[in-house]
Structure formats: structure tokens, C-alpha cells
Amino acid sequence: MSHLDVIDTLQSIADGVLFGATYSLLGIGFTLVFGVMHKINLSYAAASIGAAYASLIVLSVVKAPAIFIFLLAGLSGGIIGSVIYIVCFRFIPQANPLATLMSTVGALLLIDEIIVHATVGIPVPYPALFSDVIVNAGPFTLRGDLMFMFALGCLSMLLLLGLLYRTKLGIATRAVSQQPAAAQLCGISIPRVNGLTFVITGVVGGIAGAMIGAAIGVLSPLLSLPLTTKGLIVTVIGGLGSIPGAIIAGLLVGGFENLFQYFRGVTERDLYVMLLLFAFLVFRPGGIFSPAAGRD
Amino acid sequence: MDFYLGLAQIVGVHTLLGLSAYCVLLTGQVSLAQAGFFAIGAYVAAMLTVLAGWHILPAIAAASFVAGVVACAVGFPALRVKGLMLVVATLAFGEAVRLFFFNFDYQVARGEVKIGPAGGEGFRQIRFFPEHGWSTLDVLLFIWLFVALVMAALWWMDRSRAGAVLRAVGEDEVAAQSAGINVTAVKVAAMTVGGLIAGLGGGIFAHYTAHIEHAQFGVALATFAIAYPILGGLSSVFGTLIAVIFVQGFLIEGLRFLGDWRNLLFGGLILLAMNVRPRGLIDAATIAGIKRLRIRNREPGNARTQGAE
Numbered sequence: 001m002s003h004l005d006v007i008d009t010l011q012s013i014a015d016g017v018l019f020g021a022t023y024s025l026l027g028i029g030f031t032l033v034f035g036v037m038h039k040i041n042l043s044y045a046a047a048s049i050g051a052a053y054a055s056l057i058v059l060s061v062v063k064a065p066a067i068f069i070f071l072l073a074g075l076s077g078g079i080i081g082s083v084i085y086i087v088c089f090r091f092i093p094q095a096n097p098l099a100t101l102m103s104t105v106g107a108l109l110l111i112d113e114i115i116v117h118a119t120v121g122i123p124v125p126y127p128a129l130f131s132d133v134i135v136n137a138g139p140f141t142l143r144g145d146l147m148f149m150f151a152l153g154c155l156s157m158l159l160l161l162g163l164l165y166r167t168k169l170g171i172a173t174r175a176v177s178q179q180p181a182a183a184q185l186c187g188i189s190i191p192r193v194n195g196l197t198f199v200i201t202g203v204v205g206g207i208a209g210a211m212i213g214a215a216i217g218v219l220s221p222l223l224s225l226p227l228t229t230k231g232l233i234v235t236v237i238g239g240l241g242s243i244p245g246a247i248i249a250g251l252l253v254g255g256f257e258n259l260f261q262y263f264r265g266v267t268e269r270d271l272y273v274m275l276l277l278f279a280f281l282v283f284r285p286g287g288i289f290s291p292a293a294g295r296d
Numbered sequence: 297m298d299f300y301l302g303l304a305q306i307v308g309v310h311t312l313l314g315l316s317a318y319c320v321l322l323t324g325q326v327s328l329a330q331a332g333f334f335a336i337g338a339y340v341a342a343m344l345t346v347l348a349g350w351h352i353l354p355a356i357a358a359a360s361f362v363a364g365v366v367a368c369a370v371g372f373p374a375l376r377v378k379g380l381m382l383v384v385a386t387l388a389f390g391e392a393v394r395l396f397f398f399n400f401d402y403q404v405a406r407g408e409v410k411i412g413p414a415g416g417e418g419f420r421q422i423r424f425f426p427e428h429g430w431s432t433l434d435v436l437l438f439i440w441l442f443v444a445l446v447m448a449a450l451w452w453m454d455r456s457r458a459g460a461v462l463r464a465v466g467e468d469e470v471a472a473q474s475a476g477i478n479v480t481a482v483k484v485a486a487m488t489v490g491g492l493i494a495g496l497g498g499g500i501f502a503h504y505t506a507h508i509e510h511a512q513f514g515v516a517l518a519t520f521a522i523a524y525p526i527l528g529g530l531s532s533v534f535g536t537l538i539a540v541i542f543v544q545g546f547l548i549e550g551l552r553f554l555g556d557w558r559n560l561l562f563g564g565l566i567l568l569a570m571n572v573r574p575r576g577l578i579d580a581a582t583i584a585g586i587k588r589l590r591i592r593n594r595e596p597g598n599a600r601t602q603g604a605e
Binding site: 034038040087088091092093096097098099100101102103105106107108109110111112113114116117225228229232233235236240267268270271274275277278281282285 | 321326373376377379380381383384385387388389391392395396398399416514515516519522523526527530556557559560562563564565566567569570571574575
């Protein structure tokens with residue numbers, strides 16, 4: 001392996017890790033809902049893409065600088081999140097995990113189809129920020145748009161951690177995820193916390209959707225199924241219900257995926273991500289950070 | 297008329313796929329690997345008839361067997377985890393199978409042309425039915441013969457001790473284990489049976505569509521596989537059949553006159569169905585209702601015979 005090969009390898013890992021911030025955000029969304037409700041929200045990645053689309057629509061009506069697109073995507077993500085909670089979870093018995101699994105699949109299909117219908121099936125370009133900035137660090141080049149995305153991802157994760165560990169709502173959320181019955185006895189309204197969790201994860205997902213749009217350059221409903229798969233893989237590798245785990249696993253999956261895209265091409269890339277997941281399931285089934293009181 | 301025959305073929309094959317997920321769901325496990333087993337069955341059967349020149353019957357039997365063996369092998373490690381972990385593990389397995397066939401290139405020169413699976417282009421020379429002069433009706437009867445066999449076998453299993461054991465594991469694993477049931481063995485057995493049925497369905501699917509490619513076996517198909525039994529309800533095998541007819545016959549073909557709006561309604565109606573009937577279209581209460589109706593109809597007859605005695 002020559003000197004240049006080493007640099008190319010490291011470069012592709014770095015690009016992948018920067019893009020992995022979006023996977024981290026998606027993983028956080030899956031893991032938070034799972035932690036609080038012990039349910040899977042399969043429509044989450046589709047809702048994130050939907051929020052990015054919604055931000056484009058708002059931006060085309062209201063004139064605003066392009067940086068507001070992330071804020072708008074977060075806001076619309078929160079709204080979509082609350083709608084999904086109402087139609088997929090609120091009125092379906094909690095004891096029946098299969099019913100909510102199916103209803104979120106229904107929501108996934110519905111969101112995808114609304115997007116296809118609204119855009120006549122044509123992928124739409126998404127504005128990228130700082131795409132003309134390229135930082136040269138020695139032999140490596142770092143793309144400005146990816147760096148901005150990574151910074152934004154880190155910022156939203158810090159804000160989320162602050163929300164979960166420094167506010168009353170965060171304490172209530174963590175209480176419900178640890179001991180629902182005890183939390184209820186302390187006067188915490190479980191439906192309210194569940195609903196707010198969906199709003200919070202929706203905001204995070206909306207920002208992730210906007211970041212994905214900005215990094216790839218186009219938005220398409222075809223993105224939602226692969227992103228769902230990636231988000232779930234990140235959740236499991238990170239350890240169910242663990243937010244730091246989801247962050248690290250997202251970056252890990254991003255770097256790993258880009259490394260194998262460099263070595264083996266785009267058609268085989270995901271095959272190696274699956275192998276990474278199987279390796280984790282066999283050797284460390286609890287994920288990177290498995291919660292102490294691990295329930296399924 | 298051919299349209300309805302074709303629709304009935306689709307319903308038959310999808311019923312097999314749904315029933316394969318039904319077996320696994322009975323034990324309380326959500327498996328998104330069924331599309332993977334389906335794909336393995338499709339490719340194995342098609343390669344046997346096209347490349348090895350087998351008859352379709354041994355070919356689909358072999359396909360079913362291979363898929364069953366793979367399901368058993370996947371079942372052991374995968375069932376160490378449960379809940380969401382299992383969903384993701386099986387989803388990853390299904391995707392890995394799809395990506396394998398995406399990169400799978402095994403072409404044999406036969407005269408002028410090369411035949412066999414060609415990676416992303418798919419496998420396009422599956423002509424067993426036209427070559428042997430089977431009409432659409434013949435194919436339809438062939439498919440439904442297997443659907444009837446599998447449904448009868450599962451219906452019988454449901455009424456036997458095996459069905460009770462499967463449901464016991466599905467309802468409460470800890471209670472089942474303390475009643476002396478080997479939970480792992482039951483789950484792996486259910487997974488294997490699911491793999492056998494999915495492989496059978498896949499083998500038939502490859503022959504009636506005549507062209508298979510990796511994209512047909514993605515996450516969407518895996519989701520449909522578990523959607524049928526969940527929508528139909530897990531109380532009876534007929535729930536799966538009714539859900540397939542509801543989805544394929546009504547939602548997909550029946551609403552075709554709506555044009556683009558059909559796809560919008562599709563997701564919305566699944567949402568509505570789950571909100572209105574969270575335990576499936578045919579749940580335990582419906583079955584109890586049907587039984588009560590039958591008993592009430594029989595009662596006057598019983599009374600008369602008793603009176604004669």
C-alpha cells in the first residue's frame with residue numbers, strides 16, 4: 001500500500017465520519033422513542049425527509065436566508081412528529097407492539113406518497129451551505145458543507161443532551177423511560193411525556209433531514225427506506241436507549257460505510273455495514289453502551 | 297379474464313409469503329427476513345430449472361429446503377436477541393441477502409447467449425411454464441394447490457399441541473419456559489417452518505414472473521410479509537388470506553381507478569385499519585362470534601335429537 005493509498009483511505013474515513021453525524025441524529029431519534037415507549041417508530045426517517053421537504057416549501061413562500069432552512073426543517077419536524085404520535089400511537093393499545101409497528105409502516109408509506117404526489121416524483125435540489133469552502137489540512141481536504149453539517153449535528157446533540165439532563169421535561173422523560181409506573185406515581189403524565197418525546201425527536205429528525213438534503217444536494221422519497229435501515233442499525237450498534245451510544249455508532253457507521261465504498265464500490269458498501277452489525281450482535285449484543293437495566 | 301387470473305396468482309404467492317411470517321409472528325417474534333428467504337427460494341428454484349434443467353416440482357422442493365436450512369441457521373444466532381434487536385437483525389439479514397444477489401453474477405454460456413443471474417440486471421431466462429405449455433389457469437391451479445396445502449397444514453397445526461406451544465411462547469415467554477417448554481427450540485422451529493414456506497413461495501414466484509432481480513426483494517416486500525398477518529390478525533390463518541385479498545385485491549388493484557390518489561390512500565387505510573382494529577381484521581372476538589353463531593344454528597337440532605332420546 002503506497003503513501004497515497006493511505007491518504008485516500010484516511011480521507012474517505014474522514015468524509016464518512018463527517019456524514020455520519022446525520023446517522024447519529026437519526027439513531028438518537030429511534031433510541032429516544034424506544035427508551036420512553038419501548039416501541040419502534042418506523043416512520044421516523046420518512047418524517048425527517050418530509051420535514052426537509054416542508055422547509056423547502058416554506059422557504060419558497062417566505063424570503064429568508066438559506067441558513068433558516070435548518071430551523072424551519074426542525075420546526076416542521078416537530079409538527080410532523082406530533083401528528084405521527086396522534087395517528088400512530090395515541091389511540092392504539094400500548095400492550096400491542098405489533099399494531100403500532102404496522103401503523104408506523106402505514107405512516108411511512110403515507111409520507112413517502114405525499115412527497116411523491118407533491119413533487120410529481122422528481123427529486124428536488126436542496127441548498128447546501130458553505131459548499132464553496134474547502135479546507136486544506138496537510139494532504140487532506142475537508143469539504144466546507146460537510147464540516148458545517150457536522151458542527152450543526154454536534155450542536156443539536158449538545159442541545160438535546162442539555163434538554164434531557166438539565167430541564168424538568170428531560171427528567172420526566174428519563175423517569176418514564178426508566179420506571180413508567182413509578183414516574184406515573186410521581187405525577188408525571190405519561191401520554192404527555194410520550195407526545196413531547198415525539199415532538200423532540202421530530203425536531204432532531206427534521207434537522208437531520210435538512211442535513212442529509214444539504215450533504216447529498218437533492219431530496220428524494222427514495223432516501224427514506226435506506227435511511228430507516230441505517231438509523232435502526234445505528235440504534236442497535238449504539239445500544240438500545242443509549243444516546244451517547246447512538247452518537248458514536250452513527251459516526252462509526254458513517255466512517256465504516258465510506259471506507260468500504262472506497263475499497264469495494266457502492267454496490268457492496270451496505271453489505272459490509274450489515275456484517276458490522278452481525279459482528280456486534282454476536283460479540284456484543286448489548287451494543288456499545290448497553291443500559292444497565294437492559295430490557296428489550 | 298386473464299387479469300383476474302393474474303391477480304389470483306399474485307394473491308396466492310403473497311399468501312404464502314404472509315403465512316411464512318405468520319408462523320414466526322405466532323411466537324411473538326417480528327422477522328423482517330422473510331423477503332430474504334423468499335429471494336433465496338426464488339433464485340435457487342430458477343437456477344435449478346434454467347441451468348440444471350430440473351422439473352419445477354423438485355426445484356421448488358429444493359428451494360424450500362435450502363431456504364428452510366438458511367432460516368434455521370439464521371434462527372440460532374438471531375434469536376439470542378429479541379424485540380427491536382431481532383427486527384433490526386432480521387432486517388439486516390434480508391438486506392444482506394438482497395445485496396448478495398445484487399452482486400451475484402453466475403452466467404453460463406448456452407449456445408449463442410449467456411444465461412443465469414447477472415448481478416444488478418437480474419435473472420431473465422426463467423421460461424419453465426411457457427416452454428412446457430402451461431396455460432395461465434394451469435399455473436393458477438398449481439399455485440393455489442400449494443396455498444391450500446400450506447394453509448391446511450398450518451390450520452391443523454394451530455389446532456394441535458404444536459400450535460398451543462407456539463402461542464404460549466408468543467403470549468408469555470417466561471411463563472412458557474417455566475411450564476417446561478424449550479423456548480429456543482420452539483422459536484428456531486417456527487423460523488425454520490417460516491423459511492420453508494417462504495422458499496416455496498419464492499420458487500413459485502420466480503417461475504410465474506419469469507424475471508427476478510434484487511430490487512423485488514427489498515425492505516418493502518419484507519414489510520408486506522409481516523403486514524399481512526398483522527393486518528389480518530394472528531388468530532387464524534384465514535386472517536392472512538383475507539389481508540392479502542384486502543391489500544392486493546382492494547388497495548392495489550381495486551383502487552386503481554383513483555390513479556395517483558390510490559397510493560396516498562394505501563398508507564392512510566393501513567393507518568386507519570390499525571386504529572380501528574388493532575388486533576387485526578379477524579381477531580379472537582370475531583372468531584368467537586362466528587363460533588357462537590354456528591353453535592346457535594346447531595342448537596335446535598341438538599334439542600330435537602335429545603328430545604327423541
